[in-house]
Amino acid sequence: MDTVDPKRAVHQINQRLSLRKPQAEALRRLDTIVTDIDPKKDTDVELARGAVRATYGNLADADFEDFERGFPSVCFALATGVGKTRLMGAFISYLYMIGKSRNFFVLAPNLTIYEKLLADFQPSSPKYVFRGIEAFAHNAPLIVNAENYEEGRGVRGTDLFGKEGAIINIFNVSKINSEARGGNAPRIKRLQEYIGESYFSYLSELEDLVLLMDEAHRYRGTAGARAIEELKPILGLEVTATPKSVGAKSLEFRNVIYRYDLPDAMEDGYVKEPAVGTRANFDPKSVTADTLEKIKLEDGVHYHEHVKVALETYARQNAVKVVHPFMLVVTQDTTHARQVKDYVESEDFFGGRYKGRVAEIHSKLKGEESDENAQRLLNIEKSGDTDIVIHVNKLKEGWDVSNLFTIVPLRASASDILTEQTLGRGLRLPYGKRTGVEVVDTLTVIAHERFNELIEKAKEENGVTRKLKQVTIGEGGDVAPTKPVTVPAPSIIDQMLSQAEAKTKPTVPVTNGESGETWVQPAPQAGGMSEAPKPFSFSTPEEVKVARTVLDQVLPQVSKRVRSIKDLNDPKIVEQIADTAMKVAAQDADLFSGVTKEQAVAVATELCKNFFERTLAIPALTITPQQQVSFGFSRFDLDMKTWNFQPLSRELFVQVLRTEKSSIISGEEDGETANRLEDYIVARLIDYPEIDYDAHAEILYDLAGQAVAQTRARFRGDDDQALSVVRGHAKTMAESIFSQMQQNMWREQTNYRVSLSSAFGELRPQTFDTAGTGFIRDFRTPPDQKQDIRKYVFTGFARGCYQYAKFDSDPERKLVVVLEKEPSVRLWMKPGPNQFKIFDTNGAPYQPDFVVETDTKKLIIEVKRLSEMKAPEVRRKADAASLWCHVATKACADCGEKPWSYLLVPETDVHENFTVSGLISKHTQTPDTDLLTRYQFGEEREEVID
Numbered sequence: 035m036d037t038v039d040p041k042r043a044v045h046q047i048n049q050r051l052s053l054r055k056p057q058a059e060a061l062r063r064l065d066t067i068v069t070d071i072d073p074k075k076d077t078d079v080e081l082a083r084g085a086v087r088a089t090y091g092n093l094a095d096a097d098f099e100d101f102e103r104g105f106p107s108v109c110f111a112l113a114t115g116v117g118k119t120r121l122m123g124a125f126i127s128y129l130y131m132i133g134k135s136r137n138f139f140v141l142a143p144n145l146t147i148y149e150k151l152l153a154d155f156q157p158s159s160p161k162y163v164f165r166g167i168e169a170f171a172h173n174a175p176l177i178v179n180a181e182n183y184e185e186g187r188g189v190r191g192t193d194l195f196g197k198e199g200a201i202i203n204i205f206n207v208s209k210i211n212s213e214a215r216g217g218n219a220p221r222i223k224r225l226q227e228y229i230g231e232s233y234f235s236y237l238s239e240l241e242d243l244v245l246l247m248d249e250a251h252r253y254r255g256t257a258g259a260r261a262i263e264e265l266k267p268i269l270g271l272e273v274t275a276t277p278k279s280v281g282a283k284s285l286e287f288r289n290v291i292y293r294y295d296l297p298d299a300m301e302d303g304y305v306k307e308p309a310v311g312t313r314a315n316f317d318p319k320s321v322t323a324d325t326l327e328k329i330k331l332e333d334g335v336h337y338h339e340h341v342k343v344a345l346e347t348y349a350r351q352n353a354v355k356v357v358h359p360f361m362l363v364v365t366q367d368t369t370h371a372r373q374v375k376d377y378v379e380s381e382d383f384f385g386g387r388y389k390g391r392v393a394e395i396h397s398k399l400k401g402e403e404s405d406e407n408a409q410r411l412l413n414i415e416k417s418g419d420t421d422i423v424i425h426v427n428k429l430k431e432g433w434d435v436s437n438l439f440t441i442v443p444l445r446a447s448a449s450d451i452l453t454e455q456t457l458g459r460g461l462r463l464p465y466g467k468r469t470g471v472e473v474v475d476t477l478t479v480i481a482h483e484r485f486n487e488l489i490e491k492a493k494e495e496n497g498v499t500r501k502l503k504q505v506t507i508g509e510g511g512d513v514a515p516t517k518p519v520t521v522p523a524p525s526i527i528d529q530m531l532s533q534a535e536a537k538t539k540p541t542v543p544v545t546n547g548e549s550g551e552t553w554v555q556p557a558p559q560a561g562g563m564s565e566a567p568k569p570f571s572f573s574t575p576e577e578v579k580v581a582r583t584v585l586d587q588v589l590p591q592v593s594k595r596v597r598s599i600k601d602l603n604d605p606k607i608v609e610q611i612a613d614t615a616m617k618v619a620a621q622d623a624d625l626f627s628g629v630t631k632e633q634a635v636a637v638a639t640e641l642c643k644n645f646f647e648r649t650l651a652i653p654a655l656t657i658t659p660q661q662q663v664s665f666g667f668s669r670f671d672l673d674m675k676t677w678n679f680q681p682l683s684r685e686l687f688v689q690v691l692r693t694e695k696s697s698i699i700s701g702e703e704d705g706e707t708a709n710r711l712e713d714y715i716v717a718r719l720i721d722y723p724e725i726d727y728d729a730h731a732e733i734l735y736d737l738a739g740q741a742v743a744q745t746r747a748r749f750r751g752d753d754d755q756a757l758s759v760v761r762g763h764a765k766t767m768a769e770s771i772f773s774q775m776q777q778n779m780w781r782e783q784t785n786y787r788v789s790l791s792s793a794f795g796e797l798r799p800q801t802f803d804t805a806g807t808g809f810i811r812d813f814r815t816p817p818d819q820k821q822d823i824r825k826y827v828f829t830g831f832a833r834g835c836y837q838y839a840k841f842d843s844d845p846e847r848k849l850v851v852v853l854e855k856e857p858s859v860r861l862w863m864k865p866g867p868n869q870f871k872i873f874d875t876n877g878a879p880y881q882p883d884f885v886v887e888t889d890t891k892k893l894i895i896e897v898k899r900l901s902e903m904k905a906p907e908v909r910r911k912a913d914a915a916s917l918w919c920h921v922a923t924k925a926c927a928d929c930g931e932k933p934w935s936y937l938l939v940p941e942t943d944v945h946e947n948f949t950v951s952g953l954i955s956k957h958t959q960t961p962d963t964d965l966l967t968r969y970q971f972g973e974e975r976e977e978v979i980d
Contacts, residue, residue: 037133038169040065047127050166050723056294057121060110063090063292064125064271068134073106073269075241082106090291097277099288102254104263107270109250111277111293118273119154122246123163125271130200131169135242138175139203139265141210143252148206151248152179155202158878160470168723172665175200180209182868182879183222183233203237207253210234210261238266247272251287254279306439306461306477311337327444331378332680334361334442334480335388338421339678341439343766344473345464346676346773353906357464357474358418361440364425371424374444378422384680391421436464439473442480521804521827523838525797526648530570531581531641538575570644572637576629580637583615589645590796597929599651599794602642612638650835650861650887651794653922653931654871665724665781667733672740672774679745679767681758711745711760712738718768724779725772737771790925800866802827802840813839813850820844835863845941846883846897853886856950862886872918874910882915888950892934894919895953900940912938917961 038046044065048058066089071082083101086108090098101107112118122140129135140155142148154161157174164170178188178201188201210222223234237243245265250272253259262270277287311333318326338361349356363378365371371394379389393414414420414435438460460477469475524532572578588611592602601607612634619629715738720727725734742760749755760767804810804827811817813828820843828847829838833854841847841864853862865885872880884895894915902908919934927933937957 038131040069040128040132043128043131047124047131047167049721050168051120051124051127051163052166053120053124054117056112056292057117057124059294060112060121060292061124061128063110064108064128067106067108067291068129068132068269071106073134075266075268077106077268079104079106086291095293097286097288097290097293101270102287102289103259103270105267105270107245107272107289109272109274109277109287109290111274111287111290118248118275119151119161120163121273122248122271123155123167125246126175126200126202126244127164127167127169129244130175135244135268136200137203137237137240137243138200138246139205139237139243139267140246141248141253141262142204142206143249145206147248148180148204151204152177155204156878160467162470166723170200171723173199175202178203180205180222185868185871187871188233189236207261210265234264238264241268243267245270248274250274251276251278254285254287306463306475308461309476309478311478311480323445327374328377330442330444330480331363331374331383334363334440335384335422336680336682337361337478337480338440339680340763340766341473342676342678343763343770344471345439346770348469348471348474348773354465356418357437359437359439360414360420361422361442362425362438362460363422364441364443366426366445368426370444371426375424378424387678388421391419392424393420393422394424435460436462438477440478440480521802521810521838523800523802523836525799525835526837527585527641527645527797528799529837530568530644530648531578531585534570534573534578535582537573538578570640572640577633577637580612580615580619580629580634581641583618584611584638584641585645587618588614589642593654593792593794596793597790598926598931599646599649600930601793602646605639608639608642609635611642648835648861649794649797650863650885650892651931652865652870652885653790653926654792654795655918655921655925656789656791665779667730667775668778668780669733669736670774670778672737672744672771674741674744674770677741677744677767677770679759679763681755682762711742711757714760714764715741715767715771718764719772721768722772724776733775737775741767741771788921788925790929793926793929795869797835797863798866798869800836800838802838810838813847813854816844816847823847833859833861835861839864842883843897843941845944848944848946849884849895849897849939851946852944852948852950853884856888858888858890859950860887860889870918872911872914874907874914878910880911880914886950887932890932891954892932893937893950893954894934895937895939897939897941897944900942903938903940908938912936912959913961916959920961 044061047053047061051057053061067086070085070089071077073082079101083106086101086106087098090096098108110118110121112121126138129138140151142151153159154163155175155177156162157164164174176187176199183203188203205222223232243265245262245267247253247262247270251274253262272287272289274287277290277293278284279287321329338359341359345357345359348354363374365374375392375394377383379392380386414423414437441460463469464474570581572581591614592607592611593599596602596607602611612631615638616629616631616634712735716727716731716734719725719734719738727734742756745759746753746756749759804825809826811826811828812830814830817823817826823841823844827838827840828850831837831839831850831854834850839850841850850862853859863885865882868879869885870880870882872882874880882894883897884893886893886895896908896912896915898908916936919936923933935954936959937953938959939953939957943953943956
């Protein structure tokens, strides 16, 4: 990518990420340091230390004396809740945009923070740290973590899509600690055959690695600190709320270049944030009670219309259901309720625009009117035909909806407003979790005369009572009364070899967590299970060691050099495998003592034969883009049916109760007046990183012109009202317009080159948990209660690649019954995590339900509920999997491998009397034909036979 001037990068990131004051200042100081010391692999640490000390050694909000590490490393001491994760996203964006680094290593102190970081660095997260960054808008950073780095995704040219952008490694410190696991080197420091060294060593040799340390106080004076030194980054960026080492003799950090001490920020929430709204600079005592009520109702409608468009925009942007909001007006009595209804449906209230869109609910309604409104209340979440609900005092408990965003309490006290009966009705989140969009996550009370009183009372009463989820323990409950049991599930070939090993050495007992009994791996099978696989013919300890060396060390290398798993039956290749195993043995004089070349070849032959027969070969592919992607927007007509913005003559001031965060929806913007109304909207649109003004100006003004024309038409050419609406609601209009632009975006698709990097992969061991040994049963026997199927582990398979399996539904179990009795089925398995390198368009990994090999095909099969077949997430995964099958088929065509197909099967079509061929004919998915021409296939692999 083209690099950006550092100062411009700071400005853009500050604007795009809407950085808070301390985050912006921290980024500015990073820019100063990078400019002063120009960090590189060969940076003079002493000179760099002096340069940083000269700038930050004597500031009141810094405490810098030394890097305290063998490389330049500086600390940003930001209080909890200020936004350290977003700040790390800003740091990475800055260093990538200016061309200083493309490789980053983010270190987490524990599993909790590690998982949070993984979530926040995903584009699908509502807290995505790069949202708005243009450099990552169409080429999101590749995320490598402790679970997937062994796939090779972090090594240039080996990940599935061949990305050339930023690579961000996120690891828990225990994964790199050299003293982990009783002194044994962690996996990241062990040899990885695909790069010829450990992944840790690969990272340490990079010329541009930048290390970011979350909760940096955890990495001082420990083995973790030594591991950090071994990474040899060009720059360390530490963030923490407590800049002092842990332990009884803690020491203050001496490398703090920015300190920002604030109280803890708000905790994570599971409901909307209650907020209170009023007019800015408004004295409610200056008007009569009747006038005050009308002002509150008008302001409530302003906020309601603001929410309505924001919700529609969010739904378009995220391909989720559209939520139809309503405003609740709480009145004093039935007479008051009728007066309010008559007013809001009159011509005096926004020209009668809400006539017929008001529901009045109270006990004195009779006859047809009562029936109509009762039905409207029941359907209010989905109908979208009600904007305002008028109710007397409090709604009954049990009527809580997810589409209530605005409450207007009339003649109510602060205590009444803050009760659960009032606020609790609207605290449910429309999408079940926080979205990160303020309007979507907020319930606002319009209460001009009670504004200050509400804020103070909310502090005293700590907000709204929160309901706790109940978990039942016992028979038929959420948690079974028995102690859980862990069931190890190695592949069949690994299990066979483990049984041979068990015969050559003393048994090591394994404790049953339920009863205290012991057994030798693998665990004993429950009654009625199939017999264990036939054992190997070799039996001496030396021969078994040869077999283990072949399986664990030699075959992973061979998979990258042979064209097909069938090559393992070639005597020449088997002889080379035996030779390689003997070379490994030469490194340990006692390993294969007494084993002849002929014995090694015989062992390798038998192992390879069984490996071929019991392994479902999944190829590994490298897909590399051949050119950059360009994009633009097609001309279209705006959908403005839900737009009903009203003129804003005053500012509406909104403050969140718990956090005291405030915002203003204004009809009177300060600053210069635009030459034309369209300019207000265009100025908001060009804030989006996907929009380039020079390239897209024509369509921007076309769409803005449509919005202005609609506004003028609604107000019959009244330019003053049109100006008030456009100027006051330009941001919300732009959000709605941009969400529709995204649906009309075109792209010039790139072409890809595909090469086969591995003919087959290791069938990694799996582990299952179950409620006890009584929950291990033959797959032909369904659970007593089908909803309990996830509590069971099943076995008894003749064609499975594993002895054990778990199912998510009974139709999955029934499918296995079909697979086991179908004559054409050779092998099947439920793949474990990371078995496939399939990622959907959002970058999310896809783990299929089943992989099946028949006499003529290889199949990926996904079983879904009929109601989920058209869900966006299911379709994204189906598109990715069907495309992978096409690419894998083409890449392996010259190797004589079977073609791949993807089947998306509804549960209703899975019956024990069905056949695999019938499912294939009915449910095979094909990728977009336009995609198929974009892949070119090449052979770039070294053959195992010279």
